[in-house]
Amino acid sequence: MADVSDTRRAASSSAISAAAEQSVAALDRTTVRLERVCAAREVTGEVGRRQFLHAGPPIDIGDVPGPMRGALIGGLLFEGEARDVAEAEAIIDSGELTLLPCHDAGALGAMAGVITPGMPVVVARSSVGHLTFSPLNEGIGGAVRYGSYDGDTLARLKWMASDMAPVLDDAIGASEPIELVDLVADGLRRGDECHNRLIATTAILITRLAPALIGAARNREAAAKVAKMMGDNGHFSLPFAISMAKALTLAAADIADSPIVTTMSGNGREFGIRVSGLGDRWFLAPSPIGEPKLIAGARLEDVTPTMGDSMISETAGFGAFAMSAAPAIMSFVGGTVEQARGMVEQMRGICAGTSSRFLLPAEEHRGTPIGIDVHAVRRSGVAPIINNGLCHRLQGRGRIGAGITRIPVEPFVAASDALLAAGMVR
């Protein structure tokens, strides 16, 4: 009997477990539709006057890095909870503000990821019923997500809430349904990897919404400005892509024994992952900086360590996991086309599946690797990579660089151990 058991164990350890397969199937088959654009408070009860969401794993408000503190100040000013910076800082330092990870509310925040009740968010709904959301992208430079709270930044965000959101929501309502997996799949065919390069994907979104924006907009002036801002912001479609990715990972989550990663996320201090078979438990490491390509004049010591929820894209099988789709971005992040192919190939070694929807034209339409398996990471010693932007440590300075960042291997090993310790791996 022992022999049979050993044989079974060997067979099991050499094959992808049924649980992993179930997570991979969820990642590969769930569809996600663009639902609406509205204020965050309309889609979740997890935000309030004194409860904001933030990027990454949980963090004490006293520990938040500069840009996240700036974003909290910006959020309080935006909401009218504080009349000036001093009042906002007093609220923050009083301890009366509760912070909750975006991921615990079905949300995604790029960079600081602070979401307040009135912030305009993109909402997606999956075929298995999950609702996810992410703030509209304000553009590069001064932006609340980078910790800015100057007058121009806040005025733009207020306009986005008051004018842009209803214009977009009307256009979405008046358009053919937009399937967000298809949006990203099309983007991959057009030279985007859809985490750090989304310029063609954004153009697809404009193309899909343009007839309704032209024909049905109640406020033509605002609608024209919306189209202009979308066209000028190559990252505009990021919240659309990552809301979709979150919905896929939610479908893959909470499957007993599954070693598939469902969250990767940074708060600027710590980087955390969650694993399907381990529920809401975070596995943490110090947030990495990697070897980013910085903007001219920037110094490595000015970089905020990896922060944001947007690496949900890699968790769902695009971004760096689709790097060979986007040769044009390689020089931007400091690399070659050959390296891009090598990155995808390496990620295949730690993933349990291959996407049937996110296809890589440069690899003869082979699918991207999907379903990061913590056991495979432990066995190979290869940790996932992400293709992310990096933020200046000071408020108001915005994007300081971009690059391919290797996640520390420790959280994956710890999660693998936890699954084994729980006797959950057969």
Place this chain on the structure above:
Amino acid sequence: MADVSDTRRAASSSAISAAAEQSVAALDRTTVRLERVCAAREVTGEVGRRQFLHAGPPIDIGDVPGPMRGALIGGLLFEGEARDVAEAEAIIDSGELTLLPCHDAGALGAMAGVITPGMPVVVARSSVGHLTFSPLNEGIGGAVRYGSYDGDTLARLKWMASDMAPVLDDAIGASEPIELVDLVADGLRRGDECHNRLIATTAILITRLAPALIGAARNREAAAKVAKMMGDNGHFSLPFAISMAKALTLAAADIADSPIVTTMSGNGREFGIRVSGLGDRWFLAPSPIGEPKLIAGARLEDVTPTMGDSMISETAGFGAFAMSAAPAIMSFVGGTVEQARGMVEQMRGICAGTSSRFLLPAEEHRGTPIGIDVHAVRRSGVAPIINNGLCHRLQGRGRIGAGITRIPVEPFVAASDALLAAGMVR
């Protein structure tokens, strides 16, 4: 003295001639701006009630292939010169209709390339003053350029002339100037090669025009329909791209001694080229069919041999000459990504220059080959390739396939001989 002369001759034959360099510089430096959309008659005196333009080198009206005859019938019906097909055919057979190559009027016609006075055309103007134009793209399937003249096809074309053209013209006038070299250069970064795949390029065009379409359109219903039609037609930006290409090749033309090809074009019977140092003289060969990838159920004997002016894109350095930019199209035309790179590499061997503007992300942003040198074609025996669509031989059947087609080498050899015979090569 003879020795010195020989040395000079050797040096000259091993280097790119000054004349070729001048043509290449013109191809590489001329800028081209989108000027307007209007009826053909507004931009040329070369069309009239009994004078139409057509694709390719000159052809007797009795010799035109089926789709071109269909397009002439469609043109006569569209113009109201004939009340029915019988009347149109009577006009054609009476011999009173004069046909002129598009290329002799600064025009480009995709497929049959028939241009009549009222047809809506895209107009471009170059930095050296050339005006070029090409008909708005009607879409794939039933279209006059494929020889269709059914009621639906003609009704759409009439709507394009009456409603779409003014909507687009207004939007162009109300938008920031659109530089068409930049449009194609951006398209190459987004997975298009801009001859047979232009879906991302079309989305760029929509993105650029959307604010004006939304904010300024006098006829909102028509403008919304225009945006919808543009978004549904991945080839919509083709006439924008090839009008630009024609303007580049006009700048490169008529340079004494220059062996650079300025026109490649087919009329469905003959394929012709023109060379910068040889003025308006055509060098001809039978139109090739190549080995196209046909649509399901189609037969090779149903294919009209290469027809159209759109291979001006290869003549100007994109299309098949940028094939590695568009991995997603390779399976569509029946090939692999490796083959795409090989094609571009092979074309480098017969071109006198490298574009500083049409860059290939998959080749670390190396420029495309530009300036086909007829001497290099003769020396190497390698003829240019084009990435073109192919048309059913019967009217009303539309696109039957697509593929990489090798142009016959003979016209290039003959042109090389003509340059040598004229003692024009030093």
